[in-house]
Amino acid sequence: MSPILSVRNLSRSFGAIKAVDDVSFDLAKGELLALIGPNGAGKSTCFNMLMGQLKPSSGTVQLLGKNIAGMQPRKIWRMGVGRTFQITATYASMTVVENVQMALMSFHRKLYSLTTFAHTLYRDEALSLLDTVGMVDQAERHCAVLAYGDLKRLELAVALAHDPILLLMDEPTAGMAPRERIALMQLTADILDAKGVSVLFTEHDMDVVFSHAHRIMVLNRGQLIANGSVDEIRNNPQVQEVYLGGGTLFNAVQEDAHA
Amino acid sequence: MGLFIAQILTGLANAGALFMVASGLSLIFGVTRVVNFAHGSFYMLGAYVGYSLMQVLPGMVGFWGAILLAGIIVGLIGVIVEICVLRPVYSAPELFQLVATFGVILVIQDLVLMIWGPQDLLGPRAPGLKGVIRIMGEPVPQYDIALIVITPFVAFALWYLITKTRVGTLVRAATQDREMVSALGVNQAWLFTGVFFLGCALAGLGGALQLPKGGADLLMDFTILGSVFVVVVIGGMGSLPGAYLAAVIISVLNVFGVTYAPQSTLVLMFVVMVVVLMFRPFGLLGKEEVAGEHGQVGEPERPIKPAGNRIRLLVAAGLVILGLLPLYSGNFAVVLVTDILIFCLFAASLHFMLGQGGLVSFGHAAFFGGGAYAAALFVTYADTPMELALVLAPICAGLAAIIIGWVCLRSTGVYFAMLTLAFGQLLWSLAFQWGDVTGGDDGLVNIWPSDWASDNSVYYYIAFFLCTGGILLLRQAAHAPFGYAMRAARDSARQAEAMGINTKRVQLVAFTFAGIMAGLAGGLFVFSKGSIFPNELETARSFDALIVVFLGGVKTLSGGWVGAAFFEGIKDYLTRFEYWRLALGLSIIIVVILGPEGIVGSLRKAGERFGLLKVPEDAK
Ligand SMILES: Nc1ncnc2c1ncn2[C@@H]1O[C@H](COP(=O)(O)OP(=O)(O)OP(=O)(O)O)[C@@H](O)[C@H]1O
Ligand SMILES: [Mg+2]
Numbered sequence: 001m002s003p004i005l006s007v008r009n010l011s012r013s014f015g016a017i018k019a020v021d022d023v024s025f026d027l028a029k030g031e032l033l034a035l036i037g038p039n040g041a042g043k044s045t046c047f048n049m050l051m052g053q054l055k056p057s058s059g060t061v062q063l064l065g066k067n068i069a070g071m072q073p074r075k076i077w078r079m080g081v082g083r084t085f086q087i088t089a090t091y092a093s094m095t096v097v098e099n100v101q102m103a104l105m106s107f108h109r110k111l112y113s114l115t116t117f118a119h120t121l122y123r124d125e126a127l128s129l130l131d132t133v134g135m136v137d138q139a140e141r142h143c144a145v146l147a148y149g150d151l152k153r154l155e156l157a158v159a160l161a162h163d164p165i166l167l168l169m170d171e172p173t174a175g176m177a178p179r180e181r182i183a184l185m186q187l188t189a190d191i192l193d194a195k196g197v198s199v200l201f202t203e204h205d206m207d208v209v210f211s212h213a214h215r216i217m218v219l220n221r222g223q224l225i226a227n228g229s230v231d232e233i234r235n236n237p238q239v240q241e242v243y244l245g246g247g248t249l250f251n252a253v254q255e256d257a258h259a
Numbered sequence: 260m261g262l263f264i265a266q267i268l269t270g271l272a273n274a275g276a277l278f279m280v281a282s283g284l285s286l287i288f289g290v291t292r293v294v295n296f297a298h299g300s301f302y303m304l305g306a307y308v309g310y311s312l313m314q315v316l317p318g319m320v321g322f323w324g325a326i327l328l329a330g331i332i333v334g335l336i337g338v339i340v341e342i343c344v345l346r347p348v349y350s351a352p353e354l355f356q357l358v359a360t361f362g363v364i365l366v367i368q369d370l371v372l373m374i375w376g377p378q379d380l381l382g383p384r385a386p387g388l389k390g391v392i393r394i395m396g397e398p399v400p401q402y403d404i405a406l407i408v409i410t411p412f413v414a415f416a417l418w419y420l421i422t423k424t425r426v427g428t429l430v431r432a433a434t435q436d437r438e439m440v441s442a443l444g445v446n447q448a449w450l451f452t453g454v455f456f457l458g459c460a461l462a463g464l465g466g467a468l469q470l471p472k473g474g475a476d477l478l479m480d481f482t483i484l485g486s487v488f489v490v491v492v493i494g495g496m497g498s499l500p501g502a503y504l505a506a507v508i509i510s511v512l513n514v515f516g517v518t519y520a521p522q523s524t525l526v527l528m529f530v531v532m533v534v535v536l537m538f539r540p541f542g543l544l545g546k547e548e549v550a551g552e553h554g555q556v557g558e559p560e561r562p563i564k565p566a567g568n569r570i571r572l573l574v575a576a577g578l579v580i581l582g583l584l585p586l587y588s589g590n591f592a593v594v595l596v597t598d599i600l601i602f603c604l605f606a607a608s609l610h611f612m613l614g615q616g617g618l619v620s621f622g623h624a625a626f627f628g629g630g631a632y633a634a635a636l637f638v639t640y641a642d643t644p645m646e647l648a649l650v651l652a653p654i655c656a657g658l659a660a661i662i663i664g665w666v667c668l669r670s671t672g673v674y675f676a677m678l679t680l681a682f683g684q685l686l687w688s689l690a691f692q693w694g695d696v697t698g699g700d701d702g703l704v705n706i707w708p709s710d711w712a713s714d715n716s717v718y719y720y721i722a723f724f725l726c727t728g729g730i731l732l733l734r735q736a737a738h739a740p741f742g743y744a745m746r747a748a749r750d751s752a753r754q755a756e757a758m759g760i761n762t763k764r765v766q767l768v769a770f771t772f773a774g775i776m777a778g779l780a781g782g783l784f785v786f787s788k789g790s791i792f793p794n795e796l797e798t799a800r801s802f803d804a805l806i807v808v809f810l811g812g813v814k815t816l817s818g819g820w821v822g823a824a825f826f827e828g829i830k831d832y833l834t835r836f837e838y839w840r841l842a843l844g845l846s847i848i849i850v851v852i853l854g855p856e857g858i859v860g861s862l863r864k865a866g867e868r869f870g871l872l873k874v875p876e877d878a879k
Contacts (some may be wrong), residue, residue, distance in 0.1 A: 067294060073756045089754035091747050093560040102747050106759040111744045112768065115734050117565055118743040142562055
């Protein structure tokens, strides 16, 4: 079966820094693929290029055979890619359910309508999405006062609103308590299984990665140094060195202080 | 050839003052991230203070001493302003800072009026430099040569200060990274104050230096502000060489403009700016700025809900009372309320894009005055009847908004604010300088409603329906998906783009929509007054709208028209006082610092405190 996402020779530099250096990989349908690496390895930069927030210096990104490198995020979204951000991005002046409704209004191309009341549009759909991430009881809350973990859940619901075929999740569990992390990742995995969505995610918490990823790729200083099954990665001496050398132990829960 | 060189020299001489003011603004922005809209006022102060000092200090030493002293005194006044007005609002969103500095403009205007009186002051000539020298037969004032020589010295001194001294290192560090400065163990507050001193002193110096050329008058503050923004935008915010380069370009261009295209000197400068921006959105020598990374002041904005039945009944009752006004009140009240309604629509249109869209426009009068001028021009030159003119006014304003919005929306935050202000100035210059068509300063007169509508009460109904209709439409738009899309683009452009929203397009449509509504208000305005003058396009008019929106309450849905109604209502009363600007300026500053929720926000709070309104769960 041909892969959903196929990345070839993707590179991006900032001045002299090669943040992402000649990265190539494939993502199969239904796969839960983890991209790991120490702080500053280039994971977020990679995500930003896949979703169009950054233009690659070179390389191609094919989504279902179509090159999307350099396209604008909104176009890529319309092709069925969703994402969550490392630093949550939500609409602080809206309620929780309105945040999801916003995505649905955009999906149904209702953005320029002046005659309807937005808060009634696609409300039921939005509520059922909130239900899948366990946020339905907070639907009417003001987004600005949510706890961080709830914001992450909300972002997930928002990212699922247009029935994506591919989901990019940049550190979905960062800033959460360890127990919450496992629970959220389990939830994500279940949802994705049910909907058949493919996922690329980054994560610092190795417990989360090892227990949920189907496959793992390791990025270090912009370069992919390993790509394989959980066991292969766990026992890869080069990976161990990168992590030990970087001061990060596999089972340490590392908080993300990096913006 | 001689003339050509002479003109270049004049241009270079004029660039001096412009550069000093612009570099001051740029420096202050670089370090504090505040665009000091009162910078033109410090320039004006420099001229007045310099004038007085020159009266006291005699001779050559006195003259140059006066200029230096004027710079220092203005710098110290800047320090007072920084400590009292800006320190409390550094962490607030841009809008609050801009409005605060606008309060300072008003205060300084009245203080200058109070101290120096309303008449223009003729600057003294520089002792020893009163003559001209001939360059290839063309006379060039000696003072111009002096300015050409002095400016690079000032520029060099500044450059030296910034790049070679410890103070400069700190300034550069602060410009690049705030945290780093506190890490260096520097008292950030005093660094800001110091930079403010330097920036204001430069503005004062510029004002005093140009005394022999231009004298001092009460309009200097706004006149220079437009040019300074253009210079800063062209040169690149935060770049000193850029400021110098742009000041020279603009000044030389102006001198040539006066000779070859006397009617378009002001317009020329904006054309250059637009061209530069198309190719370099951050100016010739500027770096990409991430403007607007500010915190929220006070509570986060609450979610909105369409009005419930009780409120709707209340609004309907209010509209009925308003609608019956001509039946129970005299002509005076009818005319006054017509004015109020028109101003309410104007303010509501600004509030719509500012409140929902986060687009802080400082040139909204362009569309109000633009609509008014469009209607007046059609009536004057094409005998257009009122009914048609009232349709054409918003259409023309909308077209202008599409073009202006397209250019301005290439940038964000403070750049956007400065660009809109510059475009407002552009339209004003068009109306002002293109006298053959627009009547220039004399305006266009005899623009009266059609016969059937010439009675004040009938015209009142026209204004009543169009204005309340417009305001209700704007409000509906806020509750519609479009209003939500605007808020999405404002709250998180990153997320909005990642969910298929073309944020720039949403903003352009919002900008245009607001422009159309302002144009409608302008059309109604011109027929109610029978005339239109360039001052309806002035920056001061844009500020009027901004101030009422702000005082009404930015973070509320009704702030725009409530603020407008309140202030248009008390305007007659207020302007009876000689120094009302001073009072207004001070109140603005106090509101920014103490009550940023505005009238509506404060009323809502009071209502909740006394149990008249329900407090949302999450706001407790
Ligand atoms: N806009 C930018 N300009 C300059 N350098 C950047 C920019 N964005 C990222 N970088 C640099 O690129 C490198 C990779 O950053 P990136 O954010 O992709 O790392 P990451 O793997 O996501 O790290 P983290 O785990 O901390 O999120 C870093 O050295 C970073 O400093
Ligand atoms: Mg990252």
